[in-house]
Amino acid sequence: MTELAQAIRSGDRRALARAISLVESNSPLAPALLADLWPFTASARVIGLTGAPGVGKSTLVDRLARRYAEQGQRVGVLAIDPSSPFSGGALLGDRIRMDDPDPRVFIRSLATRGHLGGVNRALGGAIALMAGAGYGLVLVETVGAGQSEVEIMSHADLTVVVLMPGVGDDVQANKAGILEIGDLFVVNKADLPGSDLTVRQIRSMLGLLDKRLAQVPITKTVATEGVGIDALIQALDGFGRSPEELERQAARRRQQADRRLREALAELAVEEIRAGAGDDRWQEAITRIAARETDPERAARALLRPITKEA
Amino acid sequence: MTELAQAIRSGDRRALARAISLVESNSPLAPALLADLWPFTASARVIGLTGAPGVGKSTLVDRLARRYAEQGQRVGVLAIDPSSPFSGGALLGDRIRMDDPDPRVFIRSLATRGHLGGVNRALGGAIALMAGAGYGLVLVETVGAGQSEVEIMSHADLTVVVLMPGVGDDVQANKAGILEIGDLFVVNKADLPGSDLTVRQIRSMLGLLDKRLAQVPITKTVATEGVGIDALIQALDGFGRSPEELERQAARRRQQADRRLREALAELAVEEIRAGAGDDRWQEAITRIAARETDPERAARALLRPITKEA
Numbered sequence: 001m002t003e004l005a006q007a008i009r010s011g012d013r014r015a016l017a018r019a020i021s022l023v024e025s026n027s028p029l030a031p032a033l034l035a036d037l038w039p040f041t042a043s044a045r046v047i048g049l050t051g052a053p054g055v056g057k058s059t060l061v062d063r064l065a066r067r068y069a070e071q072g073q074r075v076g077v078l079a080i081d082p083s084s085p086f087s088g089g090a091l092l093g094d095r096i097r098m099d100d101p102d103p104r105v106f107i108r109s110l111a112t113r114g115h116l117g118g119v120n121r122a123l124g125g126a127i128a129l130m131a132g133a134g135y136g137l138v139l140v141e142t143v144g145a146g147q148s149e150v151e152i153m154s155h156a157d158l159t160v161v162v163l164m165p166g167v168g169d170d171v172q173a174n175k176a177g178i179l180e181i182g183d184l185f186v187v188n189k190a191d192l193p194g195s196d197l198t199v200r201q202i203r204s205m206l207g208l209l210d211k212r213l214a215q216v217p218i219t220k221t222v223a224t225e226g227v228g229i230d231a232l233i234q235a236l237d238g239f240g241r242s243p244e245e246l247e248r249q250a251a252r253r254r255q256q257a258d259r260r261l262r263e264a265l266a267e268l269a270v271e272e273i274r275a276g277a278g279d280d281r282w283q284e285a286i287t288r289i290a291a292r293e294t295d296p297e298r299a300a301r302a303l304l305r306p307i308t309k310e311a
Numbered sequence: 312m313t314e315l316a317q318a319i320r321s322g323d324r325r326a327l328a329r330a331i332s333l334v335e336s337n338s339p340l341a342p343a344l345l346a347d348l349w350p351f352t353a354s355a356r357v358i359g360l361t362g363a364p365g366v367g368k369s370t371l372v373d374r375l376a377r378r379y380a381e382q383g384q385r386v387g388v389l390a391i392d393p394s395s396p397f398s399g400g401a402l403l404g405d406r407i408r409m410d411d412p413d414p415r416v417f418i419r420s421l422a423t424r425g426h427l428g429g430v431n432r433a434l435g436g437a438i439a440l441m442a443g444a445g446y447g448l449v450l451v452e453t454v455g456a457g458q459s460e461v462e463i464m465s466h467a468d469l470t471v472v473v474l475m476p477g478v479g480d481d482v483q484a485n486k487a488g489i490l491e492i493g494d495l496f497v498v499n500k501a502d503l504p505g506s507d508l509t510v511r512q513i514r515s516m517l518g519l520l521d522k523r524l525a526q527v528p529i530t531k532t533v534a535t536e537g538v539g540i541d542a543l544i545q546a547l548d549g550f551g552r553s554p555e556e557l558e559r560q561a562a563r564r565r566q567q568a569d570r571r572l573r574e575a576l577a578e579l580a581v582e583e584i585r586a587g588a589g590d591d592r593w594q595e596a597i598t599r600i601a602a603r604e605t606d607p608e609r610a611a612r613a614l615l616r617p618i619t620k621e622a
Contacts, residue, residue, distance in 0.1 A: 031608050031609070034606055034608060035606055035608070035609055038603060038605070038606040039603055039604075041603055042602070042603035052363075052364050052365075053363050053364070054363075054365075121608075124607065128606070253601040254597055254598075254601050256601070257596075257597045257598075257600035257601040257607070258597050260600065260607040261593075261596055261597060261600060261607050261610055261611060261614075262581050262585075263607065264607040264608045264610070264611035265580070265581050265584055265585075265611040265614060265615065266577035266578075266580065266581050267577070268608075268611050268612065268615050269576070269577065269580035269581065269584065269615060270573050270576050270577050270580065272615065273576055273580065274573075274576075282572075285568075285572055286565055286568040286569050286572060287565075287568075289568035289571065289572060290564040290565050290567070290568040291353070292349060292350055292352055292353035293350075294349070295345055295346055295349040295439070296435065296568070296571040296572050296574070296575040297342050297345060297346070297432075297575045297579075298342070298346055299572055299575070300572060300575035300576040300579050301579065303572075303576060304576065304579050304580060304583065
C-alpha cells in the first residue's frame with residue numbers, strides 16, 4: 001500500500017484532500033492509489049442526489065449529512081459542479097457554508113469540466129478515496145440534466161431525485177428523464193403551494209412508466225427548516241430490503257461495472273492510439289477534420305487500423 | 312453517394328428524418344451516409360444555445376428559427392432533451408408547438424440517454440445531415456448543465472448562453488461554468504425585475520475571467536413577446552468579423568476536431584476491444600468489478616494489453 005493510501009486509511013483529512021486532487025487531475029500516481037483503496041468501496045454506501053438547479057439540493061444534502069453525522073456516521077459529500085474555474089470558489093456561497101470543520105463530515109466539490117469520461121473517473125476515484133478514508137456513507141450531489149443523471153447512476157447504490165412544487169415546461173421534460181433513475185423521490189420546498197399535486201404527478205408518471213414503480217417512496221421536505229429530514233432518512237435506510245429492490249441493486253451494480261469498464265477502456269485506448277500515431281499524424285488528422293476534408297469517424301478508423309490489424 | 316444521401320440532398324424531409332434516426336441509433340448504415348454528407352457541413356453555420364432549465368430557451372429558439380426563415384433562410388433545429396422515453400412525446404408541449412409544417416424549418420429532438428459519446432456523435436451526425444439537406448443554419452438547443460455545455464461546444468461555430476433575471480445560487484454556479492463558453496449572452500424574460508442587474512453581473516464576471524471578454528455582446532429578449540429578437544439576430548450575424556473573433560473560431564474548430572476524433576476513436580476502440588475479448592472474458596471482468604475484486608482501470612488495462620502488446 002502506498003504511503004498516501006496509508007495516511008488516508010489512518011484518517012488524515014489533508015491526505016484525503018490531496019489524493020482527491022490527484023484523481024481529479026488524472027495524475028499518474030492515481031491508479032496505484034485507487035487500486036489500494038478500491039476494496040473498501042464494497043462496504044461504503046453511496047447515495048446520489050440529483051435534480052434541476054434551484055430545487056434546493058445543496059441545502060438538503062447539507063441537512064442529511066449533519067443528521068447522519070449526529071447519528072455517529074462519518075459522511076463524505078461530493079458535489080459535482082457544472083462549472084470549472086469557480087468551483088468551490090467565491091461564487092459558491094453554498095459550498096462555503098457547508099464546509100464547516102465537523103470532523104465526521106468531509107465535503108468536496110468536483111469540477112465537471114474535462115475530457116472524455118474524466119468526470120466520471122474522478123467521481124469514481126473520489127468515492128473510493130472517501131470510502132477508503134472510512135466515510136461509510138458518501139452523498140453525491142449533481143445537477144440532473146444532460147448527462148449528469150447517467151453519471152450519478154454509474155456510482156450510486158441508491159439515487160434520490162429532488163424536485164420542487166410548481167415547475168415549468170423545461171423542468172417537466174427533465175423530470176421525464178430522471179423518473180427512471182429515481183429509487184426515491186423528494187419534493188423539497190414542500191411549503192410552497194402545489195406540493196401534494198407534485199407528489200401525485202410523480203406517482204402517476206411513475207405508474208405510466210412501469211407498474212412496479214408504484215411503490216417507489218416519495219417524501220416531502222422543507223430542507224431550509226429541517227422539516228421532513230428524519231422521514232427521508234428513514235426512507236433511505238429502509239431502501240434495499242425488499243427482494244425487488246435487492247434485485248434492482250444487483251442488476252445496477254453490473255450495469256455500473258460495465259459502464260465504468262467501458263469508460264476506463266476508452267480513456268486508455270485513446271491515449272494509447274494517440275501516442276502510437278505520433279503528434280504529426282494526429283495534428284494532420286485534426287487539420288483535415290477541421291477543414292471538413294474527412295469526417296471524425298473515418299479519421300478514427302484510419303488511426304485505429306494499424307493497431308487492430310496486427311491484433 | 313448512397314441513395315439516401317441523394318434523397319436528402321434533393322430536399323426530401325422524410326429521408327432526412329429517417330437518416331437522423333439511423334445516426335441516432337448508431338446504425339451500420341450511418342458512417343457511409345455521414346461520409347457522403349460531411350463536406351457540406353463546411354458551409355453550414357451552427358449556433359448553439361444553452362442555459363439552465365426554465366430560462367425560455369425553446370421559445371427563443373422557436374422565435375429565432377421563424378425570423379431567420381422569414382428572411383428566406385432554411386433553418387434546422389436540434390433540441391437535445393435530457394430525457395429518453397418521452398423525448399418529443401406528449402410531455403413536451405414545447406416541441407409539439409414548435410413542430411409546425413413550415414418547409415423552411417426542420418425541427419428534431421435528440422435523446423441524450425445513451426452510451427459513451429453516443430449523444431455527441433448523434434449530434435454531429437444530425438448537424439451534418441441537416442447541412443447536407445441544405446439547412447444553411449442549424450440551431451442546437453441544449454440544457455447548460457453537467458456535460459451538455461461541453462457537448463454543444465464540440466459542434467457550434469458560435470455559442471449563445473441564455474440566462475434570465477433573478478436566479479438562485481445553483482444557477483449562479485451554473486453561470487460560472489457557462490461564462491467561458493459564451494460568445495454571446497442573452498438575458499431572456501427581460502421584462503422580469505432585475506434584468507439590467509443581471510446584465511451588469513454577467514459583464515463583471517466576464518471581466519474577472521478574462522479582460523478580452525469585456526466586448527462579448529449581451530442582449531436582452533422577451534422571447535414570448537418577440538421582443539429583442541431582431542437585435543439578437545443582428546448580434547449573431549455580426550459575430551465572427553473581428554480578428555479576435557476569427558482567431559477564436561479557428562482555434563475552436565481545431566479543438567472541436569480534436570475532441571470529435573477522440574470521441575470517435577473511443578467508441579470504435581471500446582467496441583473493438585470488447586469484441587476481441589469475447590463475451591466470457593468481458594462478463595468475468597464485470598463480475599469482478601461489481602464484487603470490488605478489481606477496479607475498472609486495472610480491468611481495462613488487462614483487456615487492453617493483448618491488443619497493444621502486439622501493436
